[in-house]
Amino acid sequence: xxxxxxxxxxxxxxxxxxxxxxxxxxxxxxxxxxxxxxxxxxxxxxxxxxxxxxxxxxxxxxxxxxxxxxxxxxxxxxxxxxxxxxxxxxxxxxxxxxxxxxxxxxxxxxxxxxxxxxxxxxxxxxxxxxxxxxxxxxxxxxxxxxxxxxxxxxxxxxxxxxxxxxxxxxxxxxxxxxxxxxxxxxxxxxxxxxxxxxxxxxxxxxxxxxx
Amino acid sequence: xxxxxxxxxxxxxxxxxxxxxxxxxxxxxxxxxxxxxxxxxxxxxxxxxxxxxxxxxxxxxxxxxxxxxxxxxxxxxxxxxxxxxxxxxxxxxxxxxxxxxxxxxxxxxxxxxxxxxxxxxxxxxxxxxxxxxxxxxxxxxxxxxxxxxxxxxxxxxxxxxxxxxxxxxxxxxxxxxxxxxx
Numbered sequence: 001x002x003x004x005x006x007x008x009x010x011x012x013x014x015x016x017x018x019x020x021x022x023x024x025x026x027x028x029x030x031x032x033x034x035x036x037x038x039x040x041x042x043x044x045x046x047x048x049x050x051x052x053x054x055x056x057x058x059x060x061x062x063x064x065x066x067x068x069x070x071x072x073x074x075x076x077x078x079x080x081x082x083x084x085x086x087x088x089x090x091x092x093x094x095x096x097x098x099x100x101x102x103x104x105x106x107x108x109x110x111x112x113x114x115x116x117x118x119x120x121x122x123x124x125x126x127x128x129x130x131x132x133x134x135x136x137x138x139x140x141x142x143x144x145x146x147x148x149x150x151x152x153x154x155x156x157x158x159x160x161x162x163x164x165x166x167x168x169x170x171x172x173x174x175x176x177x178x179x180x181x182x183x184x185x186x187x188x189x190x191x192x193x194x195x196x197x198x199x200x201x202x203x204x205x206x207x208x209x210x211x
Numbered sequence: 212x213x214x215x216x217x218x219x220x221x222x223x224x225x226x227x228x229x230x231x232x233x234x235x236x237x238x239x240x241x242x243x244x245x246x247x248x249x250x251x252x253x254x255x256x257x258x259x260x261x262x263x264x265x266x267x268x269x270x271x272x273x274x275x276x277x278x279x280x281x282x283x284x285x286x287x288x289x290x291x292x293x294x295x296x297x298x299x300x301x302x303x304x305x306x307x308x309x310x311x312x313x314x315x316x317x318x319x320x321x322x323x324x325x326x327x328x329x330x331x332x333x334x335x336x337x338x339x340x341x342x343x344x345x346x347x348x349x350x351x352x353x354x355x356x357x358x359x360x361x362x363x364x365x366x367x368x369x370x371x372x373x374x375x376x377x378x379x380x381x382x383x384x385x386x387x388x389x390x391x392x393x
Contacts, residue, residue, distance in 0.1 A: 171329055
């Protein structure tokens with residue numbers, strides 16, 4: 001009985017450890033792969049990856065995109081979660097008309113309420129999909145503003161040599177979102193909407209009202 | 212879909228967004244609130260109740276001196292907000308921003324059932340800057356409405372600096388490369 005419980009705990013740790021090691025190995029492999037692979041010659045524009053999330057996040061991100069110079073940033077790949085059709089529909093209607101936009105979908109790592117163990121294969125699937133999106137887009141710039149789906153795409157984008165600009169959500173006044181906390185150390189620029197957050201996080205930048 | 216528009220005159224619009232917030236709908240259709248509404252001189256009350264329980268009222272009726280109507284969802288939330296003198300909203304960032312951009316007097320009621328503390332945080336921060344009135348919960352709705360109706364100290368949101376973010380992105384992309392990982 002005791003032995004069985006011990007074995008169970010041990011097996012769980014092994015699985016966690018193996019998953020972490022596999023993730024790290026993937027990350028390093030991708031880093032070397034992307035840095036070794038020659039970049040497409042391109043037309044001098046900045047290939048950009050934008051991660052859209054649920055309702056509020058999407059609106060804020062689209063407002064931010066509206067100000068970018070479409071002749072400098074493109075093609076712009078908009079990434080949405082596969083089950084999130086509202087974001088895609090909303091975004092399609094609000095995109096700046098001159099933006100050279102393409103779409104990509106990735107499955108969610110974990111639907112709300114899904115048990116943790118059942119999330120292992122779905123997480124792997126989501127990671128692979130994110131890697132495929134990054135590989136296809138070859139971004140030099142990744143923009144994201146906080147939905148959970150943005151973390152794997154943003155991390156892989158950084159591994160692939162892109163600059164990551166993270167914009168925290170307007171509703172975060174006192175503390176960072178989970179995505180924000182995870183990406184704060186790797187983001188090249190980190191933008192917040194409230195002075196209090198800038199005071200707490202030295203790398204965060206406050207630009208006044210931007211959306 | 213939405214009921215026909217309310218009669219002319221000053222009115223109050225209540226919105227719970229895409230989720231449900233039965234406690235707010237109940238408080239906004241309770242006799243004390245309707246009495247206060249009438250006393251403050253409002254001609255109509257209109258509610259967007261989302262997925263929650265239906266209010267114990269017909270879809271359109273006259274209670275006391277005020278015309279009361281409700282519906283579940285609308286494609287034209289900005290239009291509904293623009294018609295109202297005062298907007299009462301859940302604490303969702305999207306609804307708050309929408310109402311403030313329409314320069315409505317706004318009462319925000321955080322939904323304690325959501326356990327989403329940072330929503331109350333946003334409402335509190337905006338209330339501290341006098342952009343809106345934050346009610347502590349549905350129980351404080353009457354007082355919050357009175358404060359919003361009498362308040363002339365509402366501060367509009369600052370203008371959006373649309374050039375600031377593109378400037379930051381351009382600046383970042385002009386910087387020489389550096390390796391953050393290895």
